[in-house]
Amino acid sequence: MWPKTRTWLDEGKVLYDFVCGGPGELTVHNNEVLTILNQNVGDGWWEAKNSRGEKGLVPEAYIEIISVPEPSFPPPPPPKWQPSPQTAPSIPPSRPQPPQSQDTWDPPPPTRDNWKSTTGNSVSTWQQSNNTANHGNVGRPLKHESSEDWDEDDDWDDEDDDSVVSGEMDYQGGIGGCQRRERDHKHVRKPIVGRFSSFGKQFVEAYLFDFDLVPVPAENCQINVVEGSDGPYYQHQNDLYSCTITSPKKETKFRGMKSFIVYQITPTFSGIQVSRRYKHFDWLHDRLVDKFPTVAVPPLPEKQISGRFEDDFIQARQRGLQLWMDRMCKHPVVSDSEVFRHFLTCTDEKKWKAGKRQAEKDQYQQGKVFLVVQSPSVPLNPQETDDTLEKFTKFVKVMDDSVKQVSSVGESNAKRHESTFSKEFKRVGGAFISLSKSFEYDNRVDSNNLTKAIEHTGKTYESIGYMYQEQPRNDMIPLLVGINEYKGLLAVFPDVMAVHKGFTSKIQENAGKYSDSEIEQMQSRASVATYTILAEMNHFQQHRVTDFKSYMQEFLKGQIAFYQQITQKLQETLAQYETA
């Protein structure tokens, strides 16, 4: 089924500069008029021809059909998931409405065994699947057999590496894992919408008012919040595990006209490698955001349009995805979730598609996830809770400011090491070398020895210059990678905190419209959500302490090693003067 039907149009105006990022693509410029040759290429691409007769693929979102008024912002991509009227009332009703139907997929609680049985013992990867899977594409122009064909029905969301952030590519692009969603949205095709946009909020708040929704029994709960000495915390239901992301490989489709990168992921619990594209990570990210409104799911590493097949970028993205994966694996709720396990384990094409659709139709997502939360029965003290969350909200703001400061200062410090500092020491080295060259005019033994010692000193300072150039990789840049990951994490916390505020204010607004027992039931439901927020908060704080301790220690160790090495080099060169 095609998600969209398009009429054939002769001309389109280019809205944003687009730089050809791979074979078959066409570089186009803002306001350029193109002839649109094929709007049915798929994957968000159109085939077009420019005024010089050059043909190629251009992102369709970059082209405006000439009769349509020009938007002021790149249009958002087509929504990935059209909620069915059954699962999502579009407006919180003034009176509670029973759900019109129950969802058809009632997933069993995810356990390792469950998932093991799904994945089996196969070590097949997508790539291996490629060799056997070969589906025809009758009636789909320019859509050819490829590794992607087996998820043909969601090819419309093939944003993948093609989704764009243009704007300045600073050195962070090369260090991996730096989330920059908040920066330079000028050309972002997919605008960042907080999950508490009016759209998402409705789905979360629906949970409050639908009294027909029944929490699942404790033994079937997917999320367990228990009380601890530092407040509520998540209880892990399975053992901790991790995943390694390796061997990014370039693959192609459309007879080589479209290229993409696949990453190999190996979870420790299975040891079985799966192949995933960036667009699958993107899909997973969005699923997690939809599924868990009170989990701070950090953004993925930044997308970019140009140079996305360059090794540096691929490696940086790999590191960024690894960081994201590490953080998700450490999250008790995410790492235990079915959708996440599906992503990490599924190697079978049909099961992959089925699992994807199941996840998208998951009845326990958005606000309804709180139906599968087991939380302490002790009611929360409203004032105390408000204070705690208010304080945490302030903390998030202040920490956000301070990590941005560290990030900005650190970036400039790293750049200074690489440029100003490095040049400075090389210049000092050069000056000493030039001095030693002039001293070569005097050939007496004691003069010669001095000359050599000064030359040695010059070379030492030159090598110290190179050390300054390289040093940020050993201390500041790793620190910045961590700092930037936290920038991304902190950016999503306001949405998490908004669930509590949203519920509290909704209950207040509707106080007169409901019976006391209904209000009490709503409060009880809100309390379950708030327990998850408190658990999320504690989870964050606990990891923040561990992470920053480690970041700072590693940074300082790098710095100490650096200054020790300089000291040692200087001592070596000083020793040259003993014989001078």
Next chain:
Amino acid sequence: MWPKTRTWLDEGKVLYDFVCGGPGELTVHNNEVLTILNQNVGDGWWEAKNSRGEKGLVPEAYIEIISVPEPSFPPPPPPKWQPSPQTAPSIPPSRPQPPQSQDTWDPPPPTRDNWKSTTGNSVSTWQQSNNTANHGNVGRPLKHESSEDWDEDDDWDDEDDDSVVSGEMDYQGGIGGCQRRERDHKHVRKPIVGRFSSFGKQFVEAYLFDFDLVPVPAENCQINVVEGSDGPYYQHQNDLYSCTITSPKKETKFRGMKSFIVYQITPTFSGIQVSRRYKHFDWLHDRLVDKFPTVAVPPLPEKQISGRFEDDFIQARQRGLQLWMDRMCKHPVVSDSEVFRHFLTCTDEKKWKAGKRQAEKDQYQQGKVFLVVQSPSVPLNPQETDDTLEKFTKFVKVMDDSVKQVSSVGESNAKRHESTFSKEFKRVGGAFISLSKSFEYDNRVDSNNLTKAIEHTGKTYESIGYMYQEQPRNDMIPLLVGINEYKGLLAVFPDVMAVHKGFTSKIQENAGKYSDSEIEQMQSRASVATYTILAEMNHFQQHRVTDFKSYMQEFLKGQIAFYQQITQKLQETLAQYETA
């Protein structure tokens, strides 16, 4: 006797900005028109009144009497010494001319005993003299009793602290002893004239042609050049000694309208303190330059007009004078010379004046100093000597370039440490402190410990920032002081080398006009001078090696201590995380 008679004039135009540097002086600006109240103030000063009716002293060289055409450069000061026709033929004669008279002062070879007897055992200083000396100044307006009165007859050369270099005062001004004569001569009142200006050259070359001049017997020679393994070198005639310059004190004259600084000098050989003003150093410098054409007498520390009574400047000048004095004390010819000993020892007013006049009339100065040189009797190989001197000349040029490079790079490096580097580390510190402040929102024990450790790290980086600010004083600036001293020394070498070239070419030019035996005699005389140049060259090279070895070692030791200290501070802060 007044050196100049001036007519009273009503108006004068100011040629250069002059900033009032002490009480009684008047700040004036370029092109301002002044009423000249008194041209007989003396010491190079005029009393003037500006258009606002403010009165005060202004350097006369800064004012142009309005009817006189404007010079393009500040005029040189009146010459300090008018050579009498007896001692200095104004043009080298085409045929040798006997000296018209013998000088009246035939100094005994300077020995410590001689000079001891001159100074006696008195510990009197000029300042002590002030208390007793009180001479009237009949007929001299605005000239009052002061410590300076006892050298009233050379008060016209009271350039002292008042001689000027304007232009940018960079941080070097504060570090002392940096000779900058070659820089920014825009407002230098006393232009730097190489001693081989046509004027000085004549006096030196006169030595070649005056066959009546008779070298003194070996035992009376003031300079001894002997052959050594590395070529000719100076033989010290007395023990090495040094002098300390201490306690600069402000004194005044003209009833407090004119201020100046006196420095206390104590030579190790006498232990007796003498008081000298900058102008006396200046006098000594010029005497040494006149007396020894083949000695590289480095320039004095730079003069400046504004801020010359500020402590920083006074201390810097003191250090500069100390460096100059150290170098002169280490010079076998200078340190043994009568004029230098006179400067270091004379505490008696009358003897001071007599010694000054004797020195100015010294018959063995300029070229005639070679009459008191005892050099090896082996004739120099002309070609070999030319090669040696040519090579050294090139060396001086190349070393001059390289010390200028080190100086420029080092200055910029010191500034970068004081500004960019320092700020950079303080900023890093500030960012960590801000991070720790945000972490204070979380009060759990492990969080608190981390917060404290990060705060400690922030403070550590701030203190490292301050260390960067201070560090140049411990390594780069001392190195630059040495480098700058050499810049001054190298700048005077071309004049030294020119003596050889001048003699050689003079002999060639006059080859046809003289008999063979006369030419031979001239060559023999030139050879004596060349021996002193070779000795000067060796003296320079020997000290260069010692000096630069020491400069570099001290610099590196400072750098090592610096990086060790940083390392230690970082290790201390890393240890904070062990309990975090």
